[in-house]
Amino acid sequence: MKEQSNIPTGKVERASRFVATGLKVGTNYLKHYTKKLIDPSTSKEELHANNAEDIYDTLSNLKGSALKVAQMLSMDKGMLPKAYTDRFAMSQYSAPPLSGPLVVNTFLKTLGKPPAQLYDTFEMQASNAASIGQVHKAVKWGKELAVKIQYPGVANSVRSDLRIVKPFAIRIVGMNEVDLDKYFDEIEGKLLEETDYKLELRRSMEVSAQCAHIPNLVFPVYYPELSSDRIITMDWLKGFHLKEFLQRNPSQQVRDSIGQALWDFYQFQVHVLRKVHADPHPGNFLMRDDGTVGVFDFGCIKEIPEDFYVNYFLLTNKEVLKDETRRREIYTNLEMIHPTDAEKEIVFFSGLFQKMIDMLTLPFTVETFDFGDESYFSAIYDYMDYISNLKEVRESKVARGSRHSLYVNRTYFGLYSILSDLKARVITSQARVSDRSGSPERLR
Template identity: 90%
Template sequence: MKEQTNIPTGKVERASKFVTTGLKVGTNYLKHYTKKLIDPSTSREELHADNAEDIYDTLSNLKGSALKVAQMLSMDKGMLPKAYTERFAMSQYSAPPLSGPLVINTFVKTLGKTPGQLYDKFEMQASNAASIGQVHKAVKWEKDLAVKIQYPGVANSVKSDLRIVKPFAIRIVGMNEVDMDKYFEEIEGKLLEETDYKLELRRSMEVSAQCAHIPNLVFPVYYPELSSDRIITMDWLKGFHLKEFLERNPSQEARNQIGQALWDFYQFQVHALKKVHADPHPGNFLMREDGTVGVFDFGCIKEIPEDFYTNYFLLVDKEVLKDEARRKEIYLNLEMIHPNDTEKEIVFFSGLFQKMIDMLTLPFTQQEFDFGDETYFAEIYAYMDYLYNLKEVRDSKVARGSRHSLYVNRTYFGLYSILSDLKAKVVTSEARIQSMLRPV
């Protein structure tokens, strides 16, 4: 893959890249409608593919928050056209890497030494490159190490990038701007945290230690003395990213074992720690044929407020939801319905949410769940597509759902997506969850 020798860091320079891309997207629409006049059977798939390529090319060269939003959107398989999810998914671990001189400059600026002075061996070519940083392999103390390096200008461009990328996200997702405001505030806060590598290092060490008892999970050791505000050094974990792992045709036993480990990992964090590794995309896991899975990248941690946690998990309790007054109270607390809604709107949106809740909480109601059940996910995606196209939903003038639901929902969607790709059979019972909640 071709390396980048520079990253636009100025607000004006970055904004101009988006303007250019906006013009390309406009041209794509013009081409599409011209073709459709000539051939009415022309589908929108070609338009989506052209737009996805142009937008991704811009975002991947800008790096940072803009590319991170693309990565987040790639995980919402039911929300975006397939062309976008497939293209944007590349941001998880295969964006264009930085060139050697930029890497060396980062070391000198933040640690005062070159990689050659700090490590016995340092591979200048990046092994993986994603949205916020890239990873290099190194050797020291006869150990293989992974060195994560943050791209230049990422931390300083979060606010301006999100202002620029917001219209693209709104147009792609098809939501009104009012729907996006409080969620973009939440995203901004999390992205600012992700650019704080000192915070990430501390969280990585803390959460890894708290989850070390969970079977079949492997965490790297972190090295503060070889880390800075833009560099994190940790053990090099062996394994394969999800796509590579599946291409090796692993046994069903290994799939189930990894699926169970990931399920237990997330349930323990949510229910015991009240905070969660909220970036469950495949690029953050390394899977092995012995059924173990390496976990890293704790830059995005969502702390779950107690009141939100209580109401959110009452949605799993079928007996509670049978009480219409109690259910309405929970929906209000979670901002799924609003005090100013008419009775007609309350009935309408409550019905929509209840059906979605019934589908998404189904694994929690069973002793064991087969995430390889394609009909289950087909039903979810079909219903999400139905919601996406409902006039009442698209024309709604209020954002529905607490800002806290953004990353918690994203966590569960990401987890479900990985378990689905693994086709894993997982013990999902309440008893299993409770067994994980030993004192920490």
């Protein structure tokens, strides 16, 4: 893949790239509707493919939060047309990497020495590149190391990038601006945290230690002395990203082992630590033929407030939700319905939410669940599509759902997506959740 010798860091230059891309997208729409006048049977597939390519090319060269938004959207398979999902998924570990001089300059600025003086060997060509940083392979102390390097200007461009990318998100997703406004502070805060590599290093070491008892998980050792505000050095983990791993045709037993490890990992974090690795895209996991999985990149951690946690997981309790008064109280606490809603709106949205909740929480209500059941996910995506096209939903002036639900929902959607691709059969019983010492503790 062609390397980048520079990244636009100025607000004006980055904005101009977005404007140019917007013009391309507009031209693509004009071409599409012109073709449709001539041939009414023309589908939107070509339009989506052209738009996805143009938008991704711009975002992948700008890097940072703009590309991170594309990465987030790629995980929501039911939200975007397939052309966008496929193209944006490249941002997980296949974005264009930085050139050697920019890499060396980052070392000189933050650690005071070039990589050749810090490691016994350092591969100047990146092993993979994502939205906020890229990874290089190095050797020191006889150990193979992974060196994560942040792109220049990423931290300083978060706020301005989000303001610029917002119209694209509105158009692609079809979401009202009021809906996005409610969550942009949450997104901005998390993206700023992801650019703080000192915070990520601290969290990586902490969460890895707290989850070390969970079977079949492998975490790297981190090296603070070879890390800075824009560099993190850790052990090199062996394994394969999801797509490569599945091409090796792993056995069902191995798929189940990895799926179980991931399920237990996330359940322990959410229910015991009350904070969670909220970036579960395939680029952050390395899967192995022995049924183990390597976990890294703790830049995005969502801390879960107790009140939100209690109400959110009451949604998995069918007995509680049978009580109409209690159910409305929970929906109100989670901002799914609002005190200003008319009774007609409460009944309408409560009905929509209840059906969706019944579908999404099904794995939590049984002892085991087969995530390879394609009909289950098809039903979810079909229902999401149905909801998004309802006039009442499209014209709603109220954003529904707590800001905290944004990253918690994203976490579970990402986990479900990986488990679905693995076709893993998982023991989902809540009795598996363990306390800090690793002994079983049933959720109440």
